[in-house]
Amino acid sequence: MLERLLIISAVLFCIGLYGVLSRRHIIAVIMSVEIMFNAVNVALVAFSRYTVPASLRFPGAGTDVERFVLEGQTLAVFVIVVAAAEVALGLALIIALARRRDTIHISDLSTLRR
Amino acid sequence: MLPEAAAWLIIGLPLLAGVFSIAVLRPWSRSLWQYAGYVGIAGTGAAFVLSLIAVNGAMGNGDAGYEPHAWFAVGAIGAQDGFRMTVGILLDPLSAIMAAVVSGVSTVVQVFSLGYMRKDEHDANGTWSDYPRYFTYMSLFTASMLGLVLAYNLIQLFVFWELVGLFSYLLIGFWYHRPAAAAAAKKAFIVTRIGDFGFMLGILYLFLNRGEFTALGLNPFEIPAILDAAPMLSAGIATWVALGLFAGAAGKSAQFPLHTWLPDAMEGPTPVSSLIHAATMVAAGVFLVARLFGLFEESAAAMNTVAIIGGFTAVFAAAMGLAANDIKRVLAFSTVSQLGYMFLALGVGAPGVAMFHLFNHAFFKCLLFLGAGSVHHSVHTFDMRYMGGIRRWMPITYLTTLVGGLSLAGIFPLAGFWSKDEILTTAWSGAHAANTGVSQLVFWLALAAAFMTAFYVFRLIIMSFHGEFRGGIDSVPHEERIPDEAHHEVHQHESSRVMTLPLIVLAVFAVGSGFVANSLIDLGPVPAHWFSHLLHEDAPKFNIGIALASTVVAVAGIGLAVLVYGTRTVSFDGLGRLWRWGHRLLAERFYMDALYEDLIVRRALYRGLFLVSDWFDRRIVDGVADLAGWLGRNSGRAIAQLQTGHIQVYGVGVSMGAAVILIFYLMQR
Secondary structure (H helix, E strand, C coil), X not given: CHHHHHHHHHHHXXXXXXXXXXXXXHHHHHHHHHHHHHHHHHHHHHHHHHCCCXXXXXXXXXXXXCCCCCHHHHHHHHHHHXXXXXXXXXXXXXXXXXXXXXXXXXXXXXXXXX | CCCHHHHHHHHHHHHHHHHHHHHHHHHHCHHHHHHHHHHHHHHHHHHHHHHHHHHHHHHHHCCCCCCCEEEEEECCCCCCCCEEEEECECCCHHHHHHHHHHHHHHHHHHHHHHHHHHHHCCCCCCCCCHHHHHHHHHHHHHHHHHHHHHECEHHHHHHHHHHHHHHHHHHHCCCCCCXXXXXXXXXXXXXXXXXXHHHHHHHHHHHHCHHXXXXXXXXXXXXXXXXXXXXXXXXXXXXXXXXXXXXXXXXXXXXXXXXXXXXXXXXXXHHHHHHHHHCCCCHHHHHHHHHCHHHHHCCHHHHHHHHHHHHHHHHHHHHXXXXXXXXXXXXXXXXXXHHHHHHHHHHCCCHHHHHHHHXXXXXXXXXXXXXXXXXXXXHCCCEHHHCCCHHHCCHHHHHHHHHHHHHHHCCCCCHHHHHHHHHHHHHHHCCCCCCHHHHHHHHHHHHXXXXXXXXXXXXXXXXXXXXXXXCHHHHCCHHHCCHHHCCCCCCCCCCCHHHHHHHHHHHHHHHHHHHHHCCCCCECCECCCHHHHHXXXXXXXXXXXXXXXXXXXXXXXXXXXXXXXXXXXXXXXXXXXXXXXXXXXXXXXXXXXXHHHHHHHHHHHHHHHHXXXXXXXXXXXXXXXXXXXXXXXXXXXXXXXXXXXXXXXXXXXXXXXXXXXXXXXXXXX
């Protein structure tokens, strides 16, 4: 089951990466970044569900550990929160850019070269 | 007996005086600059007094026998090829006599300089700035020579040998703003360096064969050890080491074919020439051979080389002296010739005789140079064609120069007669020579040189002191004048007392040093043959026939000079074209300078070897450096193409890189 979830995660990550590297529109790039975040979240939740390191097990918990360990899921919630903040910041930058440069096409923005 | 610390002070006091002048007097007390001369004289004079005490000690005890001090170890001590490098003072009769001559002559010359260098007292800034510099060089020059003389170790000797070369460079180029002086200083330095290369090779060859010494339990660089080991060395070692050292000696002592620097060295101040010629610089070569005579003695080839080079140079240089018009150049050729005599004496196996001639020569040659300096102070030119009649207003300079000239010519009973006679007697008998034929050959060369010597020195005296005055600096064409002397005028009066006093002192020595120091009979306080016996040698037996022959030859030379230049009853013009050619050849110094400077330096080196090394430097050395720069610049430019500024291109690169690392990592497992 873990392998299937990880494959879904990898596919999502690659879709997101492709979007980041290929889209010209900056909003689409931000959206692709969100897809990559979520690919990571899927992987986190999957690992949390199926693999737990011995150091995290409660004494006497036996093999039934899924009820007790939620670190991976917690981390996924954190990622969602941070991603929301990041999108807010990113959109603000895009608005500032649009006002200043009158463009939100990434190929027009090559000032790093200078 | 002199304690060892005092022996070190013989070197240390002139050194201290020089350092004091340059490090304290010159930077800190401008108002005291004019007293720099007294500092130098005090240091050198004190060294002279110590040297006299050392000579007195050497008379009683011979070698002072100071133990050398360890310096550093070469290899493992005790193992084969291992030895300990040492420094120390070797104070035996030879070095004591030499130290006394060096410090004594230097003191007299510095006293003379007090007067002579006064004309430099006010330079463009109205200061005495050249004064401390001059006396610093003089003191350090003297200290270097004393260090050379007293060195215990061949390496130590070589260090001071090079220091002597350095200070001679600084002194010859003292008036560095004159192009001729700067060129002469460079020439002196470079030509002697060619000889020093031979010296270095000799030292290296000695080092390569150090096993021969350590096997005997001796140190390969300590001079007494070399002399002890010399008879026991394998064949060839003595020859090659001796020839290497002789190359150095020939460079320093201006022997053919390395003699060209000495006449040019006349560009320095006259007292400097005097010191260089009398005791300090050129005597070093003769001293080196005399010091290591035990080594030379073991090799017939080396001895014959020394004798033939010496004999040839004696005639060759005297011949060039016949045609020179510059009073100092005549004296310079004379020095080269007289040094040839000394090497000739060494080559026929008589180091004591050579040192005796060095001893006498120091006084009369110093005297002649200081006389020339005194004359220059009056007429401000060295060209004898513009002198004449100077004896009328410079009686002291005239008489002392005459004494020096007679002594140089070898007239009985002046100093030059006795040592020249000993050289001729030794060469004639050939008793100590490696080859009697060579010894006889150089005897005739020496006799020929004696004739020429008498002729040129009286040509000099008659042209400058007799006849009508020909105007001095006033008649020198303007284009021939040295720029910073152009404004001088002729002063028809005797030089000041500070200059005439050294002349008188030296004249006394020029008369007496030969007869008194190595007398044929007991003279009360001085026993017979004092000088020879001090150097543990038997004086050659006085031979009345040879004494007469040399006197007749010398008088003939003087007579011819008087007839040609004095009474003008004889003229060479009758010889016509032959005379003009001969004169031209001599005046052009056998075209040796032209050969060296034009053919070897300009053509062979400058247009040949230097072109190749220039090409190598530009193409290969610079090429490699340029290639490194070109690679960096162009690879940078190529890599810069990757920087597009598009963030997504960078992103592709990062992703691909991460993917490659990931795949690589996975394949590892």
